[in-house]
């Protein structure tokens with residue numbers, strides 16, 4: 007994303023920025039930046055019908071700059087479309103003050119954003135990340151099992167499911183494995199055709215960027231390997247140049263299932279991480295793993311949930327020397343301003359006062375989804391603290407004999 | 413109606429001149445052509461005995477009918493006599509008697525076949541026909557064929573009281589067992605051996621497999637190839653998906669579900685286990701074999717089987733040949749496994765250990781004959797199988813069938829499904845409801861063990877040929893139930909869960925018999941007392957292995973799951989717990 011200008015008051019954080027989204031992922035950043043009550047100014051289009059004495063005759067599209075105070079945002083992950091619903095904040099000849107209007111923010115269209123509550127540290131950090139022009143890691147991934155495939159694109163901040171494929175493949179049956187084999191062939195060819203359409207190897211986008219994104223194939227068992235073999239066979243058979251060129255950038259990996267959430271373990275495996283450039287995803291995943299390992303050892307250094315983590319920070323447990331606060335960006339999208347302030351304060355405290363590490367997880371990555379299950383927030387502490395959940399301890403289980411209830 | 417392989421039909425022609433070998437001799441497809449000399453002798457003696465026993469009825473019965481009955485009852489004279497008497501008395505014959513096979517059109521083959529049809533036992537529910545008029549017969553044939561073609565809109569239900577039919581049929585016990593255990597411990601080989609020694613697989617087929625296996629340098633896998641049929645399984649020497657096969661003993665009709673041992677294929681193993689009554693656990697007794705299994709899938713398989721509600725277990729301590737039938741090794745393995753199994757709440761008296769060697773066949777069907785194995789005087793695997801107590805079947809409850817496979821099983825049927833009937837009964841002509849699609853279908857034909865039947869009951873694993881439904885509406889894991897007693901679709905449910913590993917709220921895979929779906933453990937509601945079910949701690953932050961807890965599970969989308977159904981929860985390739993669906997959350 008291009009930062010066209012930035013007029014932010016250092017001290018108060020008040021101010022406005024002009025932004026130009028250039029890549030699909032930028033829409034995700036914008037979605038995370040815009041809060042309720044913020045002021046967004048962008049080009050709006052309205053259909054104006056002229057009313058004559060004979061009734062409405064001509065209708066005309068007019069474009070004009072419009073400023074709205076945000077009521078809500080609506081983001082479609084798949085298409086990257088972001089609709090900003092608000093009330094007109096600046097009267098003009100086409101729009102009445104206070105009237106509802108929806109602005110559609112689009113790629114390559116600039117807009118202006120004024121934070122109602124000022125630019126806090128989290129918002130500024132997001133802005134910095136969004137405008138970081140460094141080449142971002144990006145890859146395609148197909149997670150598959152017999153008859154099911156999920157085609158995704160993984161960017162630094164998002165895992166986007168582009169297409170879910172299901173082709174009925176009958177299972178092996180006594181005395182007849184033909185229909186299984188045929189089903190698998192059909193499944194592979196459907197998956198490959200869909201993948202190629204999605205990747206658009208010959209299309210303008212690839213040509214423009216002049217790069218081939220790596221492709222990760224992952225499955226339990228041998229399906230991914232068989233699929234790679236199918237791709238190779240197809241490439242040779244059809245002498246499809248772009249496809250042949252793709253083959254060297256394919257990586258095959260093992261996954262525990264054919265579901266997308268299996269991506270989190272694939273990308274955290276060292277072999278894959280070393281083959282693909284180190285993404286935010288991989289780092290987040292590694293942290294989640296470290297966290298769950300501590301949890302399993304019943305180590306008081308791992309806590310999750312809003313209250314528990316706040317208490318841990320209060321007690322100085324998430325500071326210098328290994329303290330990590332993991333927080334999902336979903337919490338910063340809170341409708342309630344106070345709620346957002348609560349989390350920004352916590353982040354600021356850990357980073358600036360306690361000296362701990364803060365990781366804002368993307369709720370669109372699988373690691374973010376795992377964090378979501380834990381209440382969107384978790385922490386690795388520098389030393390064990392017990393009973394942060396201050397529930398009553400275990401009631402006496404009483405050594406009973408007999409049949410289990412399960 | 414099953415598709416008949418060209419082979420079968422040819423065989424039919426071969427035996428055209430012999431009354432005894434008509435079209436219905438398909439009990440075991442693998443038994444292939446030859447009726448052995450042994451069989452012939454048994455048949456001859458049996459016929460004489462049946463005639464004796466029939467007494468006054470004897471005159472009305474043709475040799476072919478007697479042969480038929482004997483064949484289907486495995487030369488059990490008593491049962492054959494009852495069947496024949498019932499038939500003469502106008503009572504319905506047992507369902508074991510297959511309906512005559514029919515073909516679409518009267519090809520040359522079929523004309524030959526029709527001769528056989530005349531002599532075939534009367535299909536259940538029809539009155540014996542006296543007519544010998546060939547034209548009439550042909551007509552009847554065409555008629556019944558008509559009932560089965562796609563364009564015929566309605567399949568008539570015979571409106572049988574299936575529970576009564578089942579009770580009257582005097583059917584053998586039906587047992588489905590799943591063969592589990594760590595990868596390469598010899599599950600498929602053992603089953604190949606069992607089928608071979610029972611002559612379900614004939615020598616010729618085995619020889620063929622031996623040669624093929626040798627050709628790719630995998631000769632030790634020849635017996636496993638009986639089960640491992642896909643080229644991938646064969647080239648890699650590993651089972652990927654459940655293989656099903658059948659055999660019967662005097663008392664019992666068995667269905668084998670040979671599970672894969674590799675951890676990647678546990679979803680298939682779960683699907684197979686959900687269709688079984690009890691597990692046969694195979695353990696490699698060889699040096700390090702047993703130990704690597706303990707680190708691997710041995711325990712996970714046991715816990716899954718147990719969580720499916722299975723109570724009996726046969727432990728096949730395999731590859732005893734590699735350790736010279738060492739008694740101390742066998743004892744050591746038995747001891748350690750008993751501890752683990754009883755911890756997993758199998759009762760000690762329901763655990764059977766058998767030292768055996770699948771590759772060579774000792775103690776499988778034949779008793780071991782090896783000086784080093786003198787110490788063992790117990791059962792063979794087959795004997796132990798025959799002795800296992802089987803669970804009660806829920807015939808009276810509403811139909812529940814979890815779809816294990818969807819395929820095109822018959823040219824004339826656009827869609828066939830198979831799966832175990834969990835509860836209830838089903839008959840040809842029934843209209844069923846497929847969930848979650850919520851679409852109805854008509855049951856056009858039913859097959860059990862590749863034989864057409866009129867009905868099927870809980871505990872059996874039938875193939876249903878369906879009409880009036882688009883294939884897109886059915887997939888593995890769907891539930892088939894009566895239209896008037898559907899299973900609710902559920903998005904989130906509370907479950908009593910026994911943790912095998914640490915459980916945290918996280919994305920998981922949820923398994924319910926043959927169904928698997930992405931989902932998540934959303935809330936750890938409470939830790940429970942294992943034995944009383946009382947709440948021990950509310951909102952625990954983690955559940956440790958061995959603990960029982962109430963958790964809320966959320967599915968990716970609404971799926972058919974109802975109270976009391978068993979679920980298995982896996983995370984990142986490990987089974988973290990299993991339990992019971994309690995209620996919608």
Ligand SMILES: Nc1nc2c(ncn2[C@@H]2O[C@H](COP(=O)(O)OP(=O)(O)OP(=O)(O)O)[C@@H](O)[C@H]2O)c(=O)[nH]1
Pocket residue numbers: 593594595596597598599600601602632633636649650651652671672673674694730731732733734768769770771772
């Ligand atoms: N010596 C010896 N080898 C055996 C015996 N049973 C099996 N094997 C060998 O063990 C290997 C694995 O056998 P399989 O039957 O494929 O094992 P499996 O348990 O079905 O393996 P998966 O289905 O892939 O988990 C083969 O090479 C067999 O020949 C036995 O009783 N003795």
Ligand SMILES: [Mg+2]
Pocket residue numbers: 599600601636640650651670671672673
């Ligand atoms: Mg096997």
